[in-house]
């Protein structure tokens with residue numbers, strides 16, 4: 001592998017701002033940030049020119065599905081997509097693989113399956129399901145970064161959703177461990193009620209799907225989680241916030257000192273329901289993509305730190321499971337593939353909104369790193385941090401084509417979308433692993449465990 005000890009660029013994004021600089025590292029860790037013309041590294045310097053050098057993205061919401069459903073997505077393909085998208089660390093969700101990561105033994109099974117396949121760093125969330133409260137401590141000790149639960153059916157039978165009693169059994173342990181609980185916040189009641197009224201509606205119309213998952217399902221779930229976070233003094237994180245109606249609830253809870261954080265995903269910020277045509281089930285996710293006005297409110301909430309960050313919720317399936325033949329939104333698998341495209345998708349929209357590279361790093365690197373407790377070693381170009389770095393050109397446009405995607409399945413709503421921002425190179429602990437479409441060397445990602453560097 002090429003020996004590089006420094007990267008220099010006219011635009012290095014540091015915590016103090018964007019400046020021309022040389023980033024020097026040793027043994028994979030940043031040891032100095034010097035002037036652009038500092039030539040002490042000589043020929044071992046990678047010259048990024050005008051391209052942006054910034055911390056690699058951290059994506060804390062990825063469904064890899066291996067082992068058990070590797071034909072949906074696996075460690076090799078998902079982490080290639082990550083590297084090509086400038087993501088240097090991802091945390092895998094506990095469901096869609098078999099076994100689900102709901103016991104310490106299952107975590108070991110996942111780690112064994114992932115070994116020597118990961119192009120980027122990979123860690124794991126554990127799962128809270130009915131009846132596994134007694135497992136949580138061991139799972140946490142084994143290295144799970146925190147826990148995920150569903151309040152509605154998850155889509156797979158081996159990862160059951162929890163009710164308030166199950167949460168009451170789990171939360172004292174999670175609070176004692178100071179582990180975050182990531183919550184899919186939709187309640188079944190409002191969804192069942194809405195769906196009953198839609199019995200005669202066309203299941204291939206996007207609007208039917210949208211109406212079946214009303215904002216009230218989300219706001220009632222968020223309200224419940226705020227109550228529980230307050231009562232148990234627990235850390236609660238709302239995944240994929242989709243509705244503007246959740247925003248005032250989260251804002252108020254934060255102001256009142258409730259330990260709550262929130263994320264949203266590129267598809268809620270990039271697309272809007274009004275343009276999704278009938279039968280286009282590659283747009284299906286839950287909660288659903290809502291209208292343009294709603295999307296604008298999510299952008300504003302990001303700017304005000306009501307929503308803390310943006311992660312992919314990359315959740316692919318084999319194309320046949322998307323039921324494109326019938327276009328039935330209710331039978332199709334829900335989940336959007338976007339791990340490789342988050343950076344250009346978000347950048348394309350945010351750069352027209354007066355948001356800057358500083359926001360981008362906060363939303364897509366340091367924010368998610370903090371949720372996982374990785375913020376002391378990852379997500380900054382600063383001395384003592386891991387040299388996990390992305391080099392990219394924010395001005396360069398491109399159109400998404402299936403053949404450029406590294407995901408196992410190329411079906412994604414971003415196909416044919418014009419975007420801006422091309423990832424040129426990705427570095428993992430100072431080693432270049434990706435160079436304009438080529439992967440270098442062998443997979444060298446670390447399997448991360450909570451509390452270890």
Ligand SMILES: [Zn+2]
Nearest residue numbers: 061093313315
């Ligand atoms: Zn998810």
